[in-house]
Amino acid sequence: MRRSVSIAGLAAALVLGTIGFSAGQNGLAASAQEKMSTTEVKIDNFSFGPVTLTVPVETTVTWINHDDIPHTVVSTDDSKTFKSKVLDTDEKFSFTFSRPGTYPYFCSIHPKMTGKVIVQ
Ligand SMILES: [Cu+2]
Numbered sequence: 001m002r003r004s005v006s007i008a009g010l011a012a013a014l015v016l017g018t019i020g021f022s023a024g025q026n027g028l029a030a031s032a033q034e035k036m037s038t039t040e041v042k043i044d045n046f047s048f049g050p051v052t053l054t055v056p057v058e059t060t061v062t063w064i065n066h067d068d069i070p071h072t073v074v075s076t077d078d079s080k081t082f083k084s085k086v087l088d089t090d091e092k093f094s095f096t097f098s099r100p101g102t103y104p105y106f107c108s109i110h111p112k113m114t115g116k117v118i119v120q
Contacts, residue, residue: 040064041115043071043087043107048115055097057119062094063087071113075105 039059042049044066055061063073065087073084073093081103084093097103097119107113 038062041073041117042066043073043113046110046113048113051114052116052118054118054120057100058096058098059119060094060096061117062092064092065089070109071107072109073105074108075103076114077101077103 039053039055039061041053041061041063043063046067048063053061063084065071066089068089070086070088072086073082075081075083082095082105086109087093097117100119103117103119105115105117
C-alpha cells in the first residue's frame with residue numbers, strides 16, 4: 001500500500017511537471033497537431049460521417065465502424081483505389097491518399113451507404 005501511494009505521488013509530480021512544460025510550449029504543440037494528417041470517418045447508423053471529406057495529399061483516412069452490424073468501405077472510382085475487409089463493430093480501416101482526386105466509395109453490404117473523399 002505504502003508503495004502504491006508513493007507511485008501515485010510520483011505520477012502526480014510527473015503530470016504537474018508535464019502540464020507546466022506544455023503550458024510554455026502551447027504554440028509549438030498546436031502547430032505540431034495541425035501537421036498530423038490523420039482524419040476519421042465514422043460509420044454510424046448506416047451512414048458515413050462526414051459524407052464528403054476533403055483532405056490534403058498524403059492524408060491517412062481511417063474509417064471506424066460504430067454500428068453493431070458489419071460494413072465495408074469500397075471505392076467506386078475507376079481504379080478501385082481501396083477496399084476494406086468486412087468491418088465488425090469498432091473495427092477500423094485506413095487508407096493513405098497519395099494522389100489528388102475525387103474518391104467516391106460505398107458499403108458493398110449496404111450499397112445505399114455512400115461517401116466521398118476529395119484529395120487536394
Ligand atoms: Cu454497410
